[in-house]
Amino acid sequence: MSAPAQLVARTGAHIAERLALSAATAEGAHTATAEVPGWLAEHRRAGATVVRRIPFAGLDHWSFAPDTGDLRHSSGRFFTIEGLHVVRGGAEWQQPIIVQPEIGILGILAKEFDGVLHFLMQAKMEPGNPNLVQLSPTVQATRSNYTKAHGGTEVRYLEHFLAPRPQQVLTDVLQSEHGAWFYQKRNRNMIVEVDGDVPVHDAFRWLTLGQILRLLRLDNVVNMDARTVLASAPALPAETRALSSDSALLAWFTGERARHDVRARRMPLREIAGWQTDEHSVSRVDGRFFRVVAVSVEGAGREVAGWTQPIIEPVEHGVVGFAYRLFDGVPHVLAHARVEGGFLDTVELAPTVQCVPSNYAPAGAEERPPFLDALLNASPDRVCYSTVHSEEGGRFLNAESRYLIVETDEATTPTQPPPGYHWVTPGQLNWLAGHSRYVNVQARTLLAVLDAALQGGGTH
Amino acid sequence: MSAPAQLVARTGAHIAERLALSAATAEGAHTATAEVPGWLAEHRRAGATVVRRIPFAGLDHWSFAPDTGDLRHSSGRFFTIEGLHVVRGGAEWQQPIIVQPEIGILGILAKEFDGVLHFLMQAKMEPGNPNLVQLSPTVQATRSNYTKAHGGTEVRYLEHFLAPRPQQVLTDVLQSEHGAWFYQKRNRNMIVEVDGDVPVHDAFRWLTLGQILRLLRLDNVVNMDARTVLASAPALPAETRALSSDSALLAWFTGERARHDVRARRMPLREIAGWQTDEHSVSRVDGRFFRVVAVSVEGAGREVAGWTQPIIEPVEHGVVGFAYRLFDGVPHVLAHARVEGGFLDTVELAPTVQCVPSNYAPAGAEERPPFLDALLNASPDRVCYSTVHSEEGGRFLNAESRYLIVETDEATTPTQPPPGYHWVTPGQLNWLAGHSRYVNVQARTLLAVLDAALQGGGTH
Numbered sequence: 061m062s063a064p065a066q067l068v069a070r071t072g073a074h075i076a077e078r079l080a081l082s083a084a085t086a087e088g089a090h091t092a093t094a095e096v097p098g099w100l101a102e103h104r105r106a107g108a109t110v111v112r113r114i115p116f117a118g119l120d121h122w123s124f125a126p127d128t129g130d131l132r133h134s135s136g137r138f139f140t141i142e143g144l145h146v147v148r149g150g151a152e153w154q155q156p157i158i159v160q161p162e163i164g165i166l167g168i169l170a171k172e173f174d175g176v177l178h179f180l181m182q183a184k185m186e187p188g189n190p191n192l193v194q195l196s197p198t199v200q201a202t203r204s205n206y207t208k209a210h211g212g213t214e215v216r217y218l219e220h221f222l223a224p225r226p227q228q229v230l231t232d233v234l235q236s237e238h239g240a241w242f243y244q245k246r247n248r249n250m251i252v253e254v255d256g257d258v259p260v261h262d263a264f265r266w267l268t269l270g271q272i273l274r275l276l277r278l279d280n281v282v283n284m285d286a287r288t289v290l291a292s293a294p295a296l297p298a299e300t301r302a303l304s305s306d307s308a309l310l311a312w313f314t315g316e317r318a319r320h321d322v323r324a325r326r327m328p329l330r331e332i333a334g335w336q337t338d339e340h341s342v343s344r345v346d347g348r349f350f351r352v353v354a355v356s357v358e359g360a361g362r363e364v365a366g367w368t369q370p371i372i373e374p375v376e377h378g379v380v381g382f383a384y385r386l387f388d389g390v391p392h393v394l395a396h397a398r399v400e401g402g403f404l405d406t407v408e409l410a411p412t413v414q415c416v417p418s419n420y421a422p423a424g425a426e427e428r429p430p431f432l433d434a435l436l437n438a439s440p441d442r443v444c445y446s447t448v449h450s451e452e453g454g455r456f457l458n459a460e461s462r463y464l465i466v467e468t469d470e471a472t473t474p475t476q477p478p479p480g481y482h483w484v485t486p487g488q489l490n491w492l493a494g495h496s497r498y499v500n501v502q503a504r505t506l507l508a509v510l511d512a513a514l515q516g517g518g519t520h
Numbered sequence: 521m522s523a524p525a526q527l528v529a530r531t532g533a534h535i536a537e538r539l540a541l542s543a544a545t546a547e548g549a550h551t552a553t554a555e556v557p558g559w560l561a562e563h564r565r566a567g568a569t570v571v572r573r574i575p576f577a578g579l580d581h582w583s584f585a586p587d588t589g590d591l592r593h594s595s596g597r598f599f600t601i602e603g604l605h606v607v608r609g610g611a612e613w614q615q616p617i618i619v620q621p622e623i624g625i626l627g628i629l630a631k632e633f634d635g636v637l638h639f640l641m642q643a644k645m646e647p648g649n650p651n652l653v654q655l656s657p658t659v660q661a662t663r664s665n666y667t668k669a670h671g672g673t674e675v676r677y678l679e680h681f682l683a684p685r686p687q688q689v690l691t692d693v694l695q696s697e698h699g700a701w702f703y704q705k706r707n708r709n710m711i712v713e714v715d716g717d718v719p720v721h722d723a724f725r726w727l728t729l730g731q732i733l734r735l736l737r738l739d740n741v742v743n744m745d746a747r748t749v750l751a752s753a754p755a756l757p758a759e760t761r762a763l764s765s766d767s768a769l770l771a772w773f774t775g776e777r778a779r780h781d782v783r784a785r786r787m788p789l790r791e792i793a794g795w796q797t798d799e800h801s802v803s804r805v806d807g808r809f810f811r812v813v814a815v816s817v818e819g820a821g822r823e824v825a826g827w828t829q830p831i832i833e834p835v836e837h838g839v840v841g842f843a844y845r846l847f848d849g850v851p852h853v854l855a856h857a858r859v860e861g862g863f864l865d866t867v868e869l870a871p872t873v874q875c876v877p878s879n880y881a882p883a884g885a886e887e888r889p890p891f892l893d894a895l896l897n898a899s900p901d902r903v904c905y906s907t908v909h910s911e912e913g914g915r916f917l918n919a920e921s922r923y924l925i926v927e928t929d930e931a932t933t934p935t936q937p938p939p940g941y942h943w944v945t946p947g948q949l950n951w952l953a954g955h956s957r958y959v960n961v962q963a964r965t966l967l968a969v970l971d972a973a974l975q976g977g978g979t980h
Contacts, residue, residue, distance in 0.1 A: 065935055067847060068764070306531050386523065
């Protein structure tokens, strides 16, 4: 017996088409792109926030637990810094790791003006951002945030993301964060459309996707949370052919997950080998990778007037880049099935290169990452994209990397790449980013800019 | 600079079409469907396997570890039975759980005869199968298997699954197993096509998908491993419309994953509360759910001549079923976003009902599962599918459930279902089963038979 019901098309390019129109719209209905950096600087000045390094003893409500040495907040909320023991095939290591099991919301509100989708972006201060205030999603909220563990004010616009009607949701997917620093962290990446009037607070601006893409050409302007949300949105199917079919790509990925035997177990921070703790930091004895430090944040303009917190600081700037080639006229990037100890499931697709080069500088310290020199030594006319971005400023201090998309050739990046690497099209990467845990957060930053970079830059 | 290269179509219905043709082929080129049960019985007799319950003290090489009480093999391989502590919102419990982190291969070899795909199915004995020998994939191999931790013989046909060429792979996806009994277990579900000659050992037969679907109408004939592999294969897009678009379905699923706060941590088996250990079993004090027992297996016909092992035995038979409705002429089943403590990520889509009813029999013991009575009390003409299947006989003893697909109506299963439930089409379920961790193993059994059941049975 068939019941009458309102059915909808299972798939449709409708959302992708509207996003593509917004991407093609270079100027918005409300704010000129050129004004945005100044507007961010204004908020920086008005906030007058000062971030200072402090000793762990200066942390308020945070302390090392007497039994485990884990760094935790007295409320038991926010996050903890614990130890992680990773066994991976032959290799094995221990490290500090941020544990924050709750799922946060990274949400961007969308609304049509003059027939074009605009996105409500926020001038948001995060203590770890090198320039403090960056263009951020409408909402960045951990559960602690919106249940007010801060004791702070309400999160603006949050109500739009808590129970949207299905037809308002343009994207909603759980995505992983940095597997080298976070233990199995995932956030909900959402874009929700409103049609009614939305009051626009001073720290928010409606921008088209085209404007945001333009701003993504500037160093340290668009924050990580905004980048990952935009990368999660559906793109128009750009190409119907590729070096691998979609199912062959999935089969390759399954093989990569299956061949890596990774066991990661949490352990007491105080017991991790190869790391040392002093008054100001937990750091590796050999000085590589990152350290755990503490900061105080003073000023206005956030949920609370001032606070202290532990934060992770990479020792040097990173390089994150995709090698890019045209095969038979179709763009492909070289993805790497990368193991990170904090991934929920072993490997995710990462950029061709993702490293801090100085970690590999001492002769014989460790093998230099594949393809790093191919990207760094490329002639300028082959660089389609080169911009410095920092990672999530709420947890990472000055975690800057140069994000690159570089056109390469058969000599440096062969059609048949080495094991663990696979050529994928931008469309395939976007398709996989519509599901959880295929595309890592660094690759998502590059995915967010990929189409625009390939259209705009380089000489093909 | 564009490099010449051989590109392929990203997507194509080619594999799905060939599988659909095989499903429509009621008899195969080599073996009549009607002969298969007799052939399985023959192997049962020839194997002459005897499975006996033994006390834990009778286990060979297996023992409770002195420190944790975990049940483990002296080699450190195969699997362990440990404790699990699950905290889920308000509820909290402890239980034994099988820990087997290695990824196994469940592989079916495919080959065309007379233009139709046939699948090489095995008459395989597993000690936990109620009738010992069932129709199984070509290969069921844990890493311990194929690295010979058994000290046994080689796994036949395994070589076809270790490094297939991309164009030979019809499906290859990591799928979860029982989250109530396994800790984060996943297996690789593969179908690999060969074109050369393949020697067919006596315990193997080439069958069409149509033959296997016919056999899936019989109780305890097709084993779980075969069912999940078949469910993972791509089906033809059956419908283009649904109550929810694919992206709305994903957004709903993301919301379900995000709203359940589940924390599961392994703990020593000896410390789990609410369970008791005697000479023969580890069981719940209230007798519900399952127990851990030990068996000896004697006879021939497997990798090794005889062995002992611990095994999980549910206390009673289960009921697993989908409520099914036509909306505007399009079939939908009611999926449940189900939390299981052993899932790698919180929830997966399960059938409408998945339970052992006797666990809920004692008045007031616990709330009766939603929709259970709607399925059990349906009039016979509404039952599209009703067959008893058992779960993986290598780990579960007599774990039988009645698998049901039952046509329901607005009164019992409303168009707007309660939170945690969602109407999905068979095509949507198949689409999600092409990725990891969306569709649980019980739902995959029903997915394997869904199209055939809806075409063949019930009165619509």
